[in-house]
Amino acid sequence: MTITSHGTDAARIAAEPAPPELLARVFALHRIDRPSLADVEEYLRDPEPEVRAAALAVLTRAARGGGAPRGTGDTLAWALADQHEDVRRVAADALRNLPELYLGDDGVAALQLAAARGRDAFVRETATDLLEILTRGATELYAQGLQDDEPQIRIQAVLGLVALRAVEEVAEAADDPSREVRVAVAEGLGRLVRPAGLAALGHLLGDHDPVVRMAALDTAAELGVPAPLEGRVVTATAHSSWQVRRRAVRALGAAAPDVAVRPLVHALQDRTVDVRRAAVQALEQWAGDRPEVVTALTEALADPDPGVRTQVRWALA
Numbered sequence: 001m002t003i004t005s006h007g008t009d010a011a012r013i014a015a016e017p018a019p020p021e022l023l024a025r026v027f028a029l030h031r032i033d034r035p036s037l038a039d040v041e042e043y044l045r046d047p048e049p050e051v052r053a054a055a056l057a058v059l060t061r062a063a064r065g066g067g068a069p070r071g072t073g074d075t076l077a078w079a080l081a082d083q084h085e086d087v088r089r090v091a092a093d094a095l096r097n098l099p100e101l102y103l104g105d106d107g108v109a110a111l112q113l114a115a116a117r118g119r120d121a122f123v124r125e126t127a128t129d130l131l132e133i134l135t136r137g138a139t140e141l142y143a144q145g146l147q148d149d150e151p152q153i154r155i156q157a158v159l160g161l162v163a164l165r166a167v168e169e170v171a172e173a174a175d176d177p178s179r180e181v182r183v184a185v186a187e188g189l190g191r192l193v194r195p196a197g198l199a200a201l202g203h204l205l206g207d208h209d210p211v212v213r214m215a216a217l218d219t220a221a222e223l224g225v226p227a228p229l230e231g232r233v234v235t236a237t238a239h240s241s242w243q244v245r246r247r248a249v250r251a252l253g254a255a256a257p258d259v260a261v262r263p264l265v266h267a268l269q270d271r272t273v274d275v276r277r278a279a280v281q282a283l284e285q286w287a288g289d290r291p292e293v294v295t296a297l298t299e300a301l302a303d304p305d306p307g308v309r310t311q312v313r314w315a316l317a
Contacts, residue, residue: 026054035062036069044075049084056087060094063101073098074107080114080123088119092126103134139166151178162188171200179209186215190222198228205232210241217247225255237263242272249275253282261286265296273305280308284315 025043029051032039035058043055056079062068079091095101103111111134114127138160145157146169154176161169170192173185186204189197201223204216217236220229233255236248249267252260260282267279280300286293300312 022048022050025051029054029058032058034067035059037071037075044079049082049087052079052082052084053087053090056090056094060090060098063094063098068101070102071104073101073103074110076101077103077107077110077114077127080110080118080127083119085120088123092123095130096126103130108134135164139164139169142166143169146173146176151176151180154178154181155184158184158188162191165192167192167194167197171196174200174203179212182207182209182212183215186212186219190219193223193226198226202229202232205229205236210239210244213239213241213244214247217244217251221251221254225251225259230255230259234259234263237267242270242275245270245272246275246278249278249282253278253285257286257290261290261293265292268296268300268303273308276300276303276305276308277311280311280315287315 025046025048029040029043040055040058043051046052046055056076059068059072059075063072073095076091076094080088080095082088082091108131111127111131114123115131116124118124118127142157142160142164143166145160146154148154148157154173155178158170158173158181161173167189170185170188173181176182176185182204186201189201189204201216201219204212205220207213207216213236217233220226220233223229225233233248233251237245237252239245239248245267249264252264264279264283268276268283270276270279280297283293283297287297294316297312297315301309301316303309303312
């Protein structure tokens with residue numbers, strides 16, 4: 001995790017002579033040979049910034065020697081929020097110059113906070129750079145997981161890549177041989193609205209497996225059926241599976257009326273009652289301002305299913 005350093009060091013703190021009791025605490029810290037976090041915890045909370053910086057320097061020294069206690073990376077990350085600028089600089093330099101320093105979820109959360117609301121530009125820049133490195137490394141790791149023989153591992157890899165917003169890598173999994181993996185891709189793409197993500201979602205809207213198509217239709221609905229997906233969603237209203245047709249009809253309820261109304265009116269004649277009910281529900285929102293919708297719903301009052309007729313009456317009301 002090596003990034004160019006700004007050359008700050010703990011020794012630059014305290015330009016004025018330090019009182020004896022402060023020096024005693026600092027010397028006590030530096031006498032610790034193999035520190036644990038418990039050994040330095042009280043010093044990290046010390047009211048004097050010189051002592052807090054010395055505690056970070058002790059942890060840094062241990063890390064350089066390969067003997068850093070577990071949690072050192074997280075501790076340094078949280079020190080980026082220290083109230084004293086010099087302590088923050090010591091933590092930032094340590095994070096920039098310590099290779100392969102482990103950061104857990106707590107440390108990542110600290111970096112995210114520092115990147116967004118750090119007290120100074122150097123801290124924000126350091127946190128942002130480190131997050132980019134961590135994201136790049138994690139993305140490579142999860143991308144390797146997409147090649148695993150076990151579908152469950154590949155699903156976890158997809159979930160990890162979605163969390164990292166790695167849209168290109170997620171999109172590549174749209175051709176996975178496992179239905180479950182492709183479903184995970186379809187669901188995850190709802191959080192990755194970029195051209196590559198829409199192209200992959202369009203591909204999944206034409207998947208040969210109805211379950212995958214339904215997952216893709218649900219995601220298209222969540223996104224409001226973007227223009228590149230409109231044709232695929234409309235086409236799905238004629239699918240051989242009534243479950244797919246119903247999902248497509250529901251998705252069209254989130255589309256623009258100029259796209260949705262005509263296929264929804266046609267769906268009022270579907271041979272499956274659940275599809276017709278879904279069509280009524282989707283059309284209801286336009287019953288007040290689209291005459292063709294009112295006409296179609298009025299004709300649907302003669303539907304053979306009493307449930308559909310009831311829904312139509314509510315829609316027209």
